[in-house]
Amino acid sequence: MxxxxxxxxxxxxxxxxxxxxxxxxxxxxxxxxxxxxxxxxxxxxxxxxxxxxxxxxxxxxxxxxxxxxxxxxxxxxxxxxxxxxxxxxxxxxxxxxxxxxxxxxxxxxxxxxxxxxxxxxxxxxxxxxxxxxxxxxxxxxxxxxxxxxxxxxxxxxxxxxxxxxxxxxxxxxxxxxxxxTVSMVLVGGVPDGSRSRLAGALAERLGSPLLSSPGGSHAHDLWAANGVYASLLDQARQYVRLGETVVMDASWAVPSHREEAAAIAAFERADLVTMRCGHENAERNGHDDGVRTAYLHAVGASRPWPGETVVDTGGPSHVALDRALGLVRPFGVxxxxxxxxxxxxxxxxxxxxxxxxxxxxxxxxxxxxxxxxxxxxxxxxxxxxxx
Structure with missing residues (x-):
């Protein structure tokens, strides 16, 4: 035919x-x-x-x-x-x-x-x-x-x-x-451009909505960050209920935010996929010292990510994308x-x-x-x- x-x-x-x-x-x-x-x-x-x-x-x-x-x-x-x-x-x-x-x-x-x-x-x-x-x-x-x-x-x-x-x-x-499979995908890590580029490319390849927190959600004020993540997760909840795999671009440095995402995914019968982006120069790329210090403080105070996989965003972008796709669709794309x-x-x-x-x-x-x-x-x- x-x-x-x-x-x-x-x-x-x-x-x-x-x-x-x-x-x-x-x-x-x-x-x-x-x-x-x-x-x-x-x-x-x-x-x-x-x-x-x-x-x-x-x-x-x-x-x-x-x-x-x-x-x-x-x-x-x-x-x-x-x-x-x-x-x-x-x-x-x-x-x-x-x-x-x-x-x-x-x-x-x-x-x-x-x-x-x-x-x-x-x-x-x-x-x-x-x-x-x-x-x-x-x-x-x-x-x-x-x-x-x-x-x-x-x-x-x-x-x-x-x-x-x-x-x-x-x-x-x-x-x-x-x-x-409907998934909630957390693309986290050091807030630099490579992480957001990966999240955008992943959402495009999956045909999925992309949710990005304002300024990378590495706010100095934890209370402000809580509000940002609450809004982000509420949007994600609505998407997965409608059968959409959703990609969320944020730092995800605070354990309680990741735990809330896991709870929502479990309740809505969606897979949770977590990946932490990073490379050796990430801490020095494009962010002021105050923001970088706030993020690194949050990371230093947090427990290891449950189920996390590190994606190297310091090399060719297609390699990082293939790695991320493999995490979201482990049986092939x-x-x-x-x-x-x-x-x-x-x-x-x-x-x-x-x-x-x-x-x-x-x-x-x-x-x-x-x-x-x-x-x-x-x-x-x-x-x-x-x-």
Whole structure:
């Protein structure tokens, strides 16, 4: 299948969704609890095939990752419903991205992972859909596992190729759930430009929001710093509830700030990734003596960071970025989907999560637009719009 054909299919699906009847009744398929019930039914049907057809450890990890994502993402699904993202298809009412992920899973079965990503990206662009990458990955994983379930039942009927298909699709589901993990990423260390550059590059590569504290949050007054970090962490909490991995650029020198971040991540079912940036000249780069002294005093008085990893920002920037990416996505970055429909997408989701119905500019209810026939971002050559 060619890229042009995949793009045309994405445009057609978005057009169909734009014209489809829309309902907000969550129980019809688009709610978090409805998806949870679909997952659990699949787990129950696959259970007798553990060890015989599918790897029991892999399926167990799929179950843990899927249920963890859903447990912390009720606000995301509620926002999707409020935005009118449920569409009626032949099987009932589903989220539009759920429907797109079903076709993307078919591309995955053809060993066309890159086209699967591009299809979902094109669909999101044509549909003007701000769904976070984690949700797209989650739905692809769900449909892959649903096909695992179907393959297992075919094994029981004597299908000679079904067992091999089930094992391949189990790997697809697990790969996407790992890639869609929601994380809070603390990029800390000596407050110099190299740390902030790394945080910005990491957020860009992940397609994630970047939160930076004013002045690097190395305030002389600890009480002032407490307020800065409280605001930073409150924003991060809202993002992870909406399925966004968030990168936070701050010194993170005081243990209580890191401990609060860990507590929020645990409560919201998000991974916490901590990295301390530094290099031998960091203390002398671009900061006045007062600020540097305040930071070093905080570091000297703090306990070792729990779970920290030091990232050397004194060498080539791409080496530091690769190191940081490896910490956030330890199973590889090949499946990191960075596509974003537009820069206001996260704020639009936040507005609906808070109960609002206006668009990003506050101009009243957001209107669903029929997809343009012009390729998003100038067509197939505008790869930067997909990355």
């Amino acid at each position: 060619t890229a042009e054909a995949v793009q045309a299919a994405a445009r057609h699906m978005a057009a169909m969704h734009a014209d489809a009847p829309r309902r907000l009744r969550a129980h019809e398929g688009g709610s978090r609890d409805a998806l949870l019930a679909r997952w659990r039914a699949g787990f129950d049907q696959v259970l007798p095939f553990h060890g015989e057809v599918v790897d029991a450890a892999e399926v167990t990890e799929i179950q843990l990752l899927a249920l963890r994502f859903l447990a912390g993402r009720e606000a995301l699904f509620d926002a999707r419903i409020a935005m009118g993202r449920l569409v009626a298809d032949g099987a009932g009412v589903v989220d539009g991205v759920d429907d797109a992920a079903r076709l993307a899973t078919g591309l995955e079965r053809l060993n066309a992972s890159a086209l699967a990503e591009r299809f979902v990206g094109w669909y999101s662009e044509y549909a003007d859909d701000p769904a976070p990458p984690s949700l797209r990955h989650h739905y692809v994983a769900f449909h892959a596992f649903d096909q695992v379930r179907a393959a297992c039942l075919r094994v029981r009927r004597g299908d000679p190729v079904a067992a091999a298909e089930a094992r391949v699709l189990t790997g697809v589901a697990l790969r996407h759930l790992r890639a869609g 090949a499946d990191v989907w960075r596509h974003r429909t537009r820069t206001t997408s996260i704020s639009r989701m936040n507005g609906h999560a808070a109960g609002g119905t206006s668009d990003a500019a506050g101009r009243g209810p957001a209107r669903r637009r029929r997809p343009s026939r012009r390729p998003p971002g100038g067509g197939l050559n505008a790869q930067e719009r997909l990355e």
